[in-house]
Amino acid sequence: GCAPPGRSAALRARMEERLLSARFRYINEQLYTRTSREAARLFRTDPEAFHIYHRGFARQVGRWPESPVHRIARCLRRRPASLVVADFGCGDCTLASSVKNKVHCFDLVALSPRVTVCDMAQVPLADGSVDVAVFCLALMGTNLREILGEANRVLKPGGTLMVAEVASRFEDTRAFVGAMAQLGFKSVSKDLSSAFFHLLEFAKTGPPRHDLPLPGLRLRPCLYKRR
Numbered sequence: 273g274c275a276p277p278g279r280s281a282a283l284r285a286r287m288e289e290r291l292l293s294a295r296f297r298y299i300n301e302q303l304y305t306r307t308s309r310e311a312a313r314l315f316r317t318d319p320e321a322f323h324i325y326h327r328g329f330a331r332q333v334g335r336w337p338e339s340p341v342h343r344i345a346r347c348l349r350r351r352p353a354s355l356v357v358a359d360f361g362c363g364d365c366t367l368a369s370s371v372k373n374k375v376h377c378f379d380l381v382a383l384s385p386r387v388t389v390c391d392m393a394q395v396p397l398a399d400g401s402v403d404v405a406v407f408c409l410a411l412m413g414t415n416l417r418e419i420l421g422e423a424n425r426v427l428k429p430g431g432t433l434m435v436a437e438v439a440s441r442f443e444d445t446r447a448f449v450g451a452m453a454q455l456g457f458k459s460v461s462k463d464l465s466s467a468f469f470h471l472l473e474f475a476k477t478g479p480p481r482h483d484l485p486l487p488g489l490r491l492r493p494c495l496y497k498r499r
């Protein structure tokens with residue numbers, strides 16, 4: 273057309289931005305509405321999707337006054353650096369690079385050489401081998417019970433489970449904590465001070481107690497608004 277070249281480049285950039293942002297929202301929705309295995313398949317067949325997801329994720333969390341991963345790192349730095357940590361859904365390994373502890377990093381695609389690529393429902397760690405298990409904005413699959421069962425398996429008795437999740441995902445925090453007790457995790461502390469995320473800390477009391485349904489475990493998907 274007759275628009276000066278500067279303007280049309282800006283327009284194209286804006287369109288591309290919109291497209292990426294729509295793809296991010298789509299992928300994000302897939303992650304919250306499918307099992308972890310299906311998510312693993314999605315990213316294996318389309319690695320580009322993972323990078324689009326991460327870019328969108330970083331942008332969303334970048335708007336928050338504090339990111340939960342930094343809050344968790346602060347908690348860990350108050351404890352002995354000898355504690356072994358497993359980071360389920362580690363993303364770019366910010367946690368591992370913020371603490372001195374040995375951190376096993378698990379994700380579906382390796383954004384860093386530190387990452388062990390696997391589905392978090394099945395991590396290559398021995399039973400009772402870690403002191404702290406972390407899910408920082410990473411409880412995404414619909415098979416939460418299986419995923420948390422895996423964290424239970426790798427944790428030592430008395431070990432710590434840290435869960436940071438978007439505040440609006442909790443329908444009923446008490447019901448969630450109650451369901452966690454059935455899965456062998458006793459609530460130790462709840463940090464509800466951020467308007468954006470809740471940080472819950474649990475201690476492993478033992479293996480999951482039974483396999484009756486646990487409706488309280490359900491978390492709402494975190495769907496981002498169009499911008």
Ligand code: SAH
Pocket residue numbers: 303307308309311312329340341360361362363364366378379380381390391392393407408409410412413
């Ligand atoms: N914990 C990081 C990243 C959070 S984004 C942080 O706070 O910065 C959520 C991460 O969980 C993504 O990197 C996503 O790929 C990962 N994830 C989602 N489902 C997973 C699964 N089934 N197995 C392993 N990682 C998974």
